[in-house]
Amino acid sequence: MSTVWLRRVPQVLLLTVVWVLLWGTVSVKIVLGGLLVGAAVAFLFPLPVENPAMPIRPWRLLQLAGYLLADLVISGVQVSWETLRYGSRARAGIVAVPLLSRSGRVVTVVAGGVVLTPGSYVLQIDQRGGLAYVYNLGLRSAADAERARRQVLKLQLRVIAALGSADELVACQRALDRSGR
Amino acid sequence: MSGILDVVSAVLLLAGATSCLLGALGLLRLPDLPARLQAGTKPQTLGVLLILLGTAVRLEFASASTLILVVLFQMLTSPVISQIIGRSAYSTGTLRRDELVVDELAERMREDGDESGPPAGPRPS
Numbered sequence: 001m002s003t004v005w006l007r008r009v010p011q012v013l014l015l016t017v018v019w020v021l022l023w024g025t026v027s028v029k030i031v032l033g034g035l036l037v038g039a040a041v042a043f044l045f046p047l048p049v050e051n052p053a054m055p056i057r058p059w060r061l062l063q064l065a066g067y068l069l070a071d072l073v074i075s076g077v078q079v080s081w082e083t084l085r086y087g088s089r090a091r092a093g094i095v096a097v098p099l100l101s102r103s104g105r106v107v108t109v110v111a112g113g114v115v116l117t118p119g120s121y122v123l124q125i126d127q128r129g130g131l132a133y134v135y136n137l138g139l140r141s142a143a144d145a146e147r148a149r150r151q152v153l154k155l156q157l158r159v160i161a162a163l164g165s166a167d168e169l170v171a172c173q174r175a176l177d178r179s180g181r
Numbered sequence: 182m183s184g185i186l187d188v189v190s191a192v193l194l195l196a197g198a199t200s201c202l203l204g205a206l207g208l209l210r211l212p213d214l215p216a217r218l219q220a221g222t223k224p225q226t227l228g229v230l231l232i233l234l235g236t237a238v239r240l241e242f243a244s245a246s247t248l249i250l251v252v253l254f255q256m257l258t259s260p261v262i263s264q265i266i267g268r269s270a271y272s273t274g275t276l277r278r279d280e281l282v283v284d285e286l287a288e289r290m291r292e293d294g295d296e297s298g299p300p301a302g303p304r305p306s
Binding site: 091111124 | 200203204206207210211212215216218219220222223224226227228230242243244246247249250256259260261263264267268271281282283284285286287289
């Protein structure tokens with residue numbers, strides 16, 4: 001019982017940070033209020049507790065965030081370009097990308113990250129077959145499709161580097177090499 | 182100092198507004214729902230981000246900190262929504278499949294002997 005509560009501490013702390021940001025100032029009263037609200041939310045809407053064996057590498061996570069932010073900027077420019085250059089003649093495609101991790105946390109972050117990569121989002125995830133079907137705007141040829149596939153694989157590598165286990169990282173690197181970078 | 186901040190803020194605001202405008206243009210010009218969804222999420226999110234950044238530059242931290250939250254939630258929610266709408270677009274046929282360059286999801290469905298739509302949830306084995 002007590003260990004389960006201990007694992008909810010990061011969630012409560014995160015909610016406290018959000019609370020303090022909402023108020024905009026730091027004071028004892030606000031921080032205590034935030035802790036109280038955070039604990040209440042964690043108690044009333046309990047999330048499934050994460051598998052503690054999952055490592056989090058803060059530096060890699062920060063790198064991932066920076067990479068995603070850059071991707072968002074490129075995305076915005078690229079979709080705008082597609083609009084101006086091709087308009088109603090814009091083309092798209094759906095490619096299947098192998099999922100390199102079975103962990104729900106990694107797959108969720110990958111799916112979220114794909115949305116920020118230029119012109120794409122995940123249409124369908126086939127967990128059992130280990131495949132994600134990714135919609136891509138601005139595809140014109142088979143070579144473009146291959147490039148899009150590799151882009152999602154690289155994103156997966158970054159997510160696994162931040163949140164995945166060590167064996168997953170090795171398997172992911174191997175898959176990327178096989179696809180011929 | 183405040184002169185420089187004004188310029189930075191103005192550049193960010195204008196860039197954000199341009200991005201939003203291009204997003205709106207994309208909604209009109211792009212051919213089908215998923216493509217328009219891209220226009221509605223990518224340049225728009227970037228635009229909102231730039232505008233909020235431009236605003237935050239001219240504010241003291243207490244007010245700017247709330248804007249950080251706005252950016253965070255904007256980036257968390259719009260992807261989820263676009264994913265849900267995009268998925269239903271494929272199954273209802275608003276996605277123009279005949280114009281796709283590649284469609285590996287359709288190939289997979291043919292192999293499964295299912296022409297009606299993408300696999301919905303867990304399939305019987």
